[in-house]
Amino acid sequence: MSEVTVKQLAEAVGIPMDRLLVQLGEAGVEVPPGADATISDKDKMQLLKHLRKGDEQAEAANSSPKKITLKRKTVSELKQTGGGKAKTVSVEVRKRRTYVKRSVALADEKAELETKMAESDARRAEEQAKLAAEEEARRKAVEDKRRQEEEAEAARKAAEEEAARKAAEEQAQAPVTPAVPEEAVPPSEAKPTTKRESVKGKKRGKGGAEEEFGGRGKRNKGGREELHVSAGKSGRRKKKPARAGKVVVGESQHGFQKPTAPIVREVTIPETITVADLAQRMSVKAAEVIKAMMGMGSMVTINQVIDQETAAVVVEEMGHTPKLMREDDLEAEVLASTSEEQAGEQVPRAPVVTIMGHVDHGKTSLLDHIRRAKVAAGEAGGITQHIGAYHVETDRGMVTFLDTPGHAAFTAMRARGAQVTDIVILVVAADDGAMPQTIEAIQHSKAAGVPLIVAVNKIDKPEAEPDRVKQELTGHEVIPEDWGGDTMFVNVSAKTGEGIDALLDAVLLQSEVMELKAVEDGAATGIVVESSLDKGRGAVATILVQNGTLRKGDILLVGKEYGRVRAMFDETGKPVESAGPSIPVQVLGLSGTPDAGDIAAVVAEERKAREIALFRQGKFRDVKLAKQQAAKLENVFSQMAEGEVGMLNLLVKADVQGSVEALRDSLTKLSTDEVKVKIIASGAGGITESDINLALASQAIVIGFNVRADGAAKRVAQENDVDLRYYSVIYDIIDDVKQAMSGMLSPEIREEIIGLAEVKDVFRSPKLGAIAGCLVVDGTVKRSAPIRVLRDNVVIYEGELESLRRYKDDVNEVKAGTECGIGVKDYNDVKPGDQIEVYERVEVAKTID
Structure with missing residues (x-):
């Protein structure tokens, strides 16, 4: 056994170190003072012999009893008075105490010490043997690995040399022939390979699974080749080399390791979120979230919607970090994803044409002749009461028309930010001329920045004067092309159909000049032309698709409403499955009726559509969906x-x-x-x-x-x-x-110096700090004005006054030629000779002469 220190031996046997030193001295073992003194095995044996000898002598010399038990009994009386009669109670107290002889206690302690020392020695020997075995196993593993690497390297070199030798022999024996492509060599002339190929197959394992094997085969009695598993391939896969970021573990271990610390996630929380979605973002079960909220005093269900503040408290309670989304983050994210999906190839699209003009000038009749349908006959009094959207297939291409009840609806759509129309057809009756609503239609088309085509209608009437119409419109800055202007005039008759083809040619020509294009593939976006609430079908919205393709089943976000497209119909009521750019369709399945002019967009997830719709219905509903506020002269x-x-x-x-x-x-x-x-x-x-x-x-x-x-x-x-x-x-x-x-006009900001004070002396106050005794040499020093401290005409500090006193009184201003005390706020380095400059900032408004 190796040597140990006094401290280690005392800890091993479980006695105080001072007592151990005393016993060592009694045993005759000389130990230097201190806890780090070493004790050899010989010293320990000497101590053990001393302890045993002391026990034997104590047993031989002492034949008296080892234990003495003392018993004591006392009796006393208690007198109790109550109810006018005295009562005596006897109380007996018994005590018992056992004394153990000191030699017996010391013998027990020595026996326990010997046992602990023996256990310590055995444990130490076992640890040393284990360490030696581990070191030997490690050394053997390193030697085996090195030997295997050397053998593999030698085999590889031998294989390379053999392959090089065979290639050299084949090259020397092969005749010189022209190069022939592999495709030109017939199968019969193909040279068999010289390398021995291993036969691969599958065999059925015990569990019914097929295992891949390979090896050399031999013929059986039936003439077929039997397959055998080659050595080293008994069903185990080869170990793949370790990839970056992965750990290769032993065959008896698994790759999963329990996290040493809980994983803290950053959870993004929108304005509203369901309990299930919140649990999914924290990667926990919904039952745990419900349990945590019940502990906080909230009884919720898995599909209940909670607000952002409550969700943030729950996330913090469960040990994660909440990240509150801004009110427009989700909307910006969805719009950005929609724009990315629309970043495809643009193709030409049909123009969207709005027909405007005065009442009873033949707008609907003209469109009716183009569509070859009787729409005007079914309207109340022959006047259009709503907005209609139609797309017409002509011999010259497709055109989408918007029939409006005058120009007011078109303006209301523009007021909501809807840029729908590409071209405006202004219908003017040849026998009536330019009327007030005609002039207003011109103003609206110019304000929208939309090209204008004038259709002079009713030229079949005897009293028609097309030239007078041109002359009247010229006074309103609508100049025909044949008069040197840029507006096309077409004479038409909605009754006879005269000039209709020329009008369509003009529309298509104008659209070609404008080069109208849109993305056909991807998520659809469009605009609401009109909406209504049908008693049998629910909310019905007429949507004009502007980009992408709208399909049945898409999740649609329209303003503050959302829903899945359950059905789509064209203007004739025929069901359709999809609609491309410039195609108007009626959509069923929205949660409510959107407003005319609302932007419609296809969203990938219904959850996001619902969140954005609820957000728009809430705080920012007025900003996103209400009419734009007009300017005021005051603001x-x-x-x-x-x-x-x-x-x-x-x-x-x-x-x-x-x-x-x-x-x-x-x-x-x-x-x-x-x-x-x-x-x-x-x-x-x-x-x-x-x-x-x-x-x-x-x-x-x-x-x-x-x-x-x-x-x-x-x-x-x-x-x-x-x-x-x-x-x-x-x-x-x-x-x-x-x-x-x-x-x-932007105002000018000027600085005017209103006062200058010179520091004569500086006084120190424990309460007020440095107080500068000054003399006002110019202007007026005001307490509320900003200041600058100058030293040698160089600005060293800018700030404000903390106090301004005249003798012991606080004053608001001090004029020139007067002494005063000045305290500069947050600055105590004022010195005699400095100057304190007081100034004011003045805004000078620009005027128009």
């Missing part, structure tokens, strides 16, 4: 600062045409290089609902000169907060617009 400057208004848009209405022209010229001349005044529309007459809708769509301010708005226009202006102003003096209009434009 034009603030909107300009936010980058929302690039110019000042005005819609001018006056009592006579002369006043209109004067206002247009005067207001347009107010434009400068920084601010532009744009007249969206102007005209004579009262302010109508169409004017308010146009102002709403264009963020324009409505100015009425000696005119008023009707009841419908007032109601729309109040509902949408449109700025409507009445004037009776033209100069008041010009002054107000000048003020608004001046507010749109």
Whole structure:
């Protein structure tokens, strides 16, 4: 056995180290003082002999009893009084105590010490034998591995040398022949390979599974070749080399290792989430989440929707890190994924054409002749009451038409951000000319930036004057091509069909110039043309597909509504399975009726569609789906600062045409290089609902000169907060617009020095810190104004005053020639000779002359 220290031996036998040292001294073993002194096996044997000898002597010398037991009994009486009668109770106390002889206790302790020493020696010997065996096994394994590697390397070299020798012999014996491709060699002339190929097959194992084997075969009695498993391939697979990031374990071990610490995940939490989805994101069972929430006092089910704050508390309670999603993160993610899916090849698409014009000028009749269907005959009074979407297959291509009840619906769609129309066909009756709604239609098409094609209808009537129509429209900046303009005029007759082909040619020609394209493959996006609630079918939405292909069964997100497309119908009511770009379809299966102009998009997961729909119905419903708020004259400057208004848009209405022209010229001349005044529309007459809708769509301010708005226009202006102003003096209009434009100019920020104080001395105060005794040499020192500390005319500190005193009084300002005490906030390095400069920041507004 190896030597041990005094401390180790004391711990092994389980006695104090001081006592062990005493026993060693009694046994005659000389041990240096200290716990690190070593004890050899000889010293331990000497100590053991001493202990045994002491026991024998104690037993021989002492024949007296080893234990003494003492018993004591005492009796006492207690007197108890109660109820007027005394009562005596006897109490007997018995005590018993046993004393053990000291020599016997020491003998037991020595026996226990001997046992522990023997166990310690045996355990130490066992550990040394185990270490020696492990070292021998490790050394043998290293030698075996090295020998196997040497044998494998020698075999490989021998095989390479043999292969090289055979190749050299074959090359020397082979005749020189021209190279022939492998395909040209017949099978009969193919040279058999010189290498011996191992025969591979399958055999049925005990469990019925087929095992792959290989080896050399021999013939059996039937002449067939028997297959045998070669050595080293008895059903075990070869060990594959270890890949990066993986650990190769032994055959008797498995690759799974229990995590040493719990895995903390970062859990993203949207605005609302179900209990099942929350459990899935934390990679735990839903029952554990329900149990945790029950412990927190919330009784929930697996499909219950919880809010973001509750979900964050649950995630923290279960040891994970919550990551709260911003309110628009999920929507941005879905829109980004939709745009990625649409990043495919673009193909030409059909144009979307809106037919507009005055009432009873033949819009629906013209479209009816193109579609070859009787739609106008079934309408109440022959007037279109709703928006209809149709796609027409012509000999020259497909065209999608939108038939609107005038231009108001088109403007409302634009006010919701819907850019639907590619081309506008303005229908004007040749016998009626340009009417008020015709002029308004021109204004709306220009505001939308959509090309215009004028269809002069009813040319079959005797009183038709197409040239007069051209002349009237020229006054509204609609100039025909044959007069040097850029607007195509086509004479048509919805009754006889004259000019219909020319009108379609003009539409297709305009679409070719515009090069309309869309992505046909991928997730579909579109826009809602109209929607309704059918008693038998539920919510029905007419959607115009703009990109991708909409298919039956897709999950559709439309504004604040969502759902799976259960059925689709075309404009004739025929069921369809899919719809490509520029195709309008009626969709069933939404959770509610969306608003006209809402964006429709196909989403991959119904859960995300539901979350976005609930989000839009909540906090940001007004921002995403409500009508855009019109500009006000008072807040034009603030909107300009936010980058929302690039110019000042005005819609001018006056009592006579002369006043209109004067206002247009005067207001347009107010434009400068920084601010532009744009007249969206102007005209004579009262302010109508169409004017308010146009102002709403264009963020324009409505100015009425000696005119008023009707009841419908007032109601729309109040509902949408449109700025409507009445004037009776033209100069008041010009002054107000000048003020608004001046507010749109960026103000200049100037700094004016209002006072200068010179530091004469510095006083130190335990409560106030450094107080500078100053003399105001110029201007006025104000306590509320910012300051600069100058040293040798160099700014060393900028801040503000903490205190300003005149003698013992706090004052707000000190004028020139007066002494004062100044305390600089958060700065105590003021020295005599420094200067304290007091200044003010002044905004100088720019004005328009």
